[in-house]
Amino acid sequence: SEADAAAKCIKGDRKAPYTLGWANIYSVPTWMKQTEGTIAAEVEELKKQGLVDKLVITDAQGDANVQIQQIQSMIDADVDAILLIAGSSTAPARVIADACAKGIAIINFDSLVDTDQVTAKINTDSNEWGDTAAKWLINELGGKGKILVLNGPAGISVSDDRRKGANAALAANPGIEILAETNTAYNVAPAQEAVTSLLFAHPEIDGILSLGGALSAGAILAMDKQGRPMVPITGENARQFLELWKDKSLKSWATMQPNWLGGFAAYTAVQALEGKDVPAFVKVPLPVIDNSNIDGYLARAKDFPADGYIFSPYDEKLFGELLAAK
Amino acid sequence: MNGTEDTRFPRWRAASLLRNRAFLTVLIVALVWIVAAFAKPGFGSYGHLRYLLELAAVIGLVAIGQTYVVIAGGIDLSVGAIVTVSAVGVPLVALSGDSSGAFAVIAILAAATGIGLLNGLGVAYLRIHPMIMTLAMATFLQGVLILIAGGTAISAQNPLLAWLGNARIIGIPAGVILWTIVSAAALAVLHATPFGARLFALGANPLASALSGVNVQRTTMAVYAVSGLTAGLAGVLVLGMNGQGYVGIGDPYLLASIAAVVLGGTSILGGSGSYAGTIPGAILLVTITALITVVNASAGWRSILFGSLILLLLLLSGRESQRR
Amino acid sequence: MTLQPIIAARGVSRSFFGNPVLQDVSIALLPGRIHALLGENGAGKSTLINLLSGALAPDGGEIAIDGKVLRKLTPSEARRAGIAVVQQELSLTSELSIAENIGLGAFPRRFGLVDYATLARKARAVCALVGLDENLSTPVGDLPLGRRQMVEIAKALFREPRVLVLDEPTSSLSAHEADTLTKLLHRLRQAGTAILYISHRLNEVMRLCDYVTVLKDGKVTADRSLQGVDAAGLVRLMVGRDPGDLFPKWTPGKDCPTIVSVAGFSCGLLRDIDLDIRRGEILGIGGLVGQGQEDLLLGLYGALPASARQAAFNGTQSLPASVSKANALGLAYVPADRKREGLHLIHSIAWNMMLPHFGHASPLRLRDRAGERELARQLADRLSIKGDLTRQVQALSGGNQQKVALAKWMPSDPPILLLNDPTRGVDVETKREIYVLLRRFAAEGKAIVLSSSDTPELVHLCDRVAVMREGGIARMIEHRELSEEAIVAAAMGAEPARSAA
């Protein structure tokens, strides 16, 4: 009954076992494939508990419009919960509101939507990401130096948020000079190309503020190929980058967008459907990788694809704690 | 009234060079390099230009097949996916006994050629429009990629790839040398063999070609197979240069290859053109991209600048001649 | 005669890339007069009418309409002044219907929209004039070449022209259709239309026209009434010397073994045909336009799927399944629609001549450039194709294009030639050369199948003529019985009582 329902969108009229829908934006990239792995694993777990009987997955092939269409299909098929990585931070808002009105639990993770018509949003804080990364780099450079800023694709909220997060720290340190900024896909090859050109144009570079994905690996490969001395660089948990870090003894700092956000979203959806109260926003603390714990990550490297991401360990206990934290 | 050599086949004149699209594109590349070198210190350094050539080599290799296909009156929208499949696939077929990596590379090239053959099969025998056939093939390959993505790579690096990606022979990157050799072969096949002539025939008028005894179907198959092969080769090279392949690595090469072909003066309608123009076309593209990278402007402005530059250079390099 | 010309060119000249094509040419078109424009292939006839219709601008000289000199003539101005042109190369849109093609560029409108009812009415009227009875909604792409030519003529009539220019309108028409056209032109002449008529069929010109302007190498060499001029005189005007006979003397072939034989042959329109083709003979294929002549040639050539109860091809007991197989069996085909089927317009003359070689040579052997040039030069000389062989074929005049389409088969010396209207749009001199060539081929023991819309050609050149009608062979006429009347009668289905069955 309605009274039991605590979380948003939940009407309490749905009974286990549930059908979960994962509205993926693009299932081809390795990060997505790893994320799908954590969802599938969690769903297996939940199936054993008799809570879930089916997981349906759609792939919008990178097209936010197709994603809307597929979410509509999920509504039509009356799934019990939708897990969503949004292809656009605004576009799915209306179709999500429709789903919410139908009592479907909506757990939005990784790429978030600018609407509150969802059961829960699960993510790390992109602003904090940019902020922490910038502070680490500024600290490393002693508040003075010339840097490059590597951003993800233009026009995407995540990359914009990370960059905005870095603003305050950069503004507070006038000694830091931004030589150039780039926007590329979160991939090695385009980053390597861009950084190579920038290295030629700027003979003196003291640090690189790289805001995600495989950008850092691309930057290091570019410097290495030119025989330039390595400079402090921020990054993410891409396996290739972590291996280069160790290999070239870099001064680095990395954080991550843990792939288990997916598994966590599946867990949260079921909790919400089961009538548990879940917070509207679950802020997942950013795990930090630095010289103190990098070996631990690299020790597990072989369990991850060569072009994949080494994420921190997780279990249902961690999920429970994250949900409990207010 | 027998024609003498000169009236039948007029002597080559220097003036005609200025109407040659390929040559004009070379001039434009040189111009852009010179201007950029003065405007942005470091841009014109030898190392940078060499690096640009190395990048152009990948586009250039993909564009060999694309040039062939376009001249033969088609288009290949699956090259990006083939590059990715090849770059991601090499480590997966690595055998323990294959220490040099040659086997893996050859196996992947064969697979890429096979994919191209399938494209050709659809276009030639099922009469599927090339755009549809190759687009569907690209979609299909995406499915394949989901299967093989994240497949644990035993060793992404093998000696052959390392050599391709890093070796310099008398200062010239191995990739550029590979490109040079393959280009020479491609040019020779295109302009000095009956097979090349058949491509021009097919693109200009397939019906008349068929009635003149050109085996349209077999030629079409061969053309797409070549495109698969060169895209596969580009995938291997890009894998060597990046040390590692990833899903999506080939995506940028689809539009780039088409743009290089058209910038180089090959008619998108088929039947005329040359790979000789595509080569500077590819170099031009990476040069503009690099130039835009070092310009300090917002993403929006950089995009506008990039588009405007292409348009401007297109104006310089000449116009589509009137057809039909 | 004090009539004022409707349109007149005075001293116009025009050159392409520095080559003068027309020099100081004057011509005046008077109402109620059929004016012939003659000249060899490439003399500049089509170029002249392009100037008259505003499609091209002259480099010098002036064009006057109703006595008023115009500064610049555009196609739409010319149309408004009542000038309509039937182009030599068809200018139709295949996806649009017959009616829409006829109205294109001059649609009747209502509220800014195409008025389909009026269009249908007026289009039907002009179609009736040219004897076109196809459904008006049929896409033009579905029509055979000859029918398309009639649409092109109907399109010109649709504009109710005061000046009608026809550039080789009969080159793909059979005698019967040409007759319809003749009657039509007579009617228009009576109504006071000025008509400019270009043709390489001189008997037609003699029959139809009142006045002639002759172009030679871009200059006017004669401008006079046709009264008192005979065909030989006309040729003399054109080529500047005494003509010989157009057709070579026919000699009966000795001992002609059959080289191709089919029984129960079906293909496209064709149903169950029996046919023997013999070495050393020219087998003519006649009939009204579109009775299956083309399907017969293409079917034999392996270009259309065909079936036969029995087939023997140069020693093989089956139909060639593909063009390459047909080529290997020694067949060659020269299509009628040279632009679509015969030539690669954007490629050079020499390249086009080499194409069959490229088709069967081993693909990755290096080409022998010098050899190719030498061969191209020889072929060009043999067919008197003048000038630079590196020019694109599309820059050639229609007749010269036809020569290129024929020339490309000569190097492989095929024993069986399938020719579909090979002299379409070819000037008399070249025709004569082609005829001599064909007879010589026959004498050498080749088999030649010649489908033609030019009945005299069939009568004087062929050993036998198969007249086609509705997908079958209506009558096989042996040489001694050949006459234009016999062919036309068989084509129309008016089989003479003493049938040769």
Next chain:
Amino acid sequence: MSNLAPTHEDRLYWPVQRQRNRSLYGLFVVVAAFVALYAYLFPGLLSVAGISKFAQSWLPLALVSMAQAILMLTGGISLAIGATVSLGAVIAATTMMGPLGVPGGIAAVAFSGLGIGALCGVIAIRLRLPAIIVTLAASFIIAGLALLILPRPGGAIPGWFSDLLAGNTPAALILLILAALLWKLYLATPLGLSLYAAGENPVGAYRAGVPVDTARIAAYALSGLLSTLAGLFIAAQTGSGDPVIGNAFTLNSIAAAVLGGVGFLGGRGTMRGAIAGSLLLSVMINVMFFLGFPPVAQYVAQGLIIIGAVALPEITRRFRRAR
């Protein structure tokens, strides 16, 4: 045949239309089969709400396919469709809440589309540059403009306007029918019919007095208009603007048009084919969902369906011939 009543004789329009369906029956059958399958898998489709929702997801693709088909009919092509859609969405989302209001916003979107399209057309045609690369360059410029206007997803559309177009109303379907009717109307104008002639045989058409260049430039302008209108609809559908929302439409529009039998060289194909092609692409997504295909199978099936739809006529032709 001449004894038929003259009124009957003068019927030309519909017979012409029927002729244009001929080569498309195969595609129509495939599309109908998929729609039927969809309705079978999801019976809710056969309600006003079901149809409305489906039409909303189909409309943008249908509009861009029309935009692409118009160009391809004239022998052109555009790689800037996706960027233009994004620009339309961005302009809508930034103007409609402002002083211009909804009508002003619609006008701004429409004029920018017409203007940008016409400009591309003038550059490609008057300067005789290859359309494919002109529009590729234009796509970067237009995408840049969209990013300047809205550097990240945002902006807003008045709620009532969104509800009107993309709520539980069949507005999308009505708009689509309206677009098709307007296209028919355009094709019934002399300029519209000139498209075919200008595409297939520009020289002949020019000599026949067809305003070839005008027809082509008009095609580019209309194509731009349709693209930005698709963007406007997406903005309404999503309630906001996104500067990269249209990216996927470039290739999809080409795929739909070619699938619908529109030729690459100009003058070949029909708009109804392009629309049917877009319907197939769109309905396929839903059918695969309801069949429960995992992503790998979605990709493989999509490739096979597209190939199959095009190859079917050829295969059946061979089959018939073989018998």
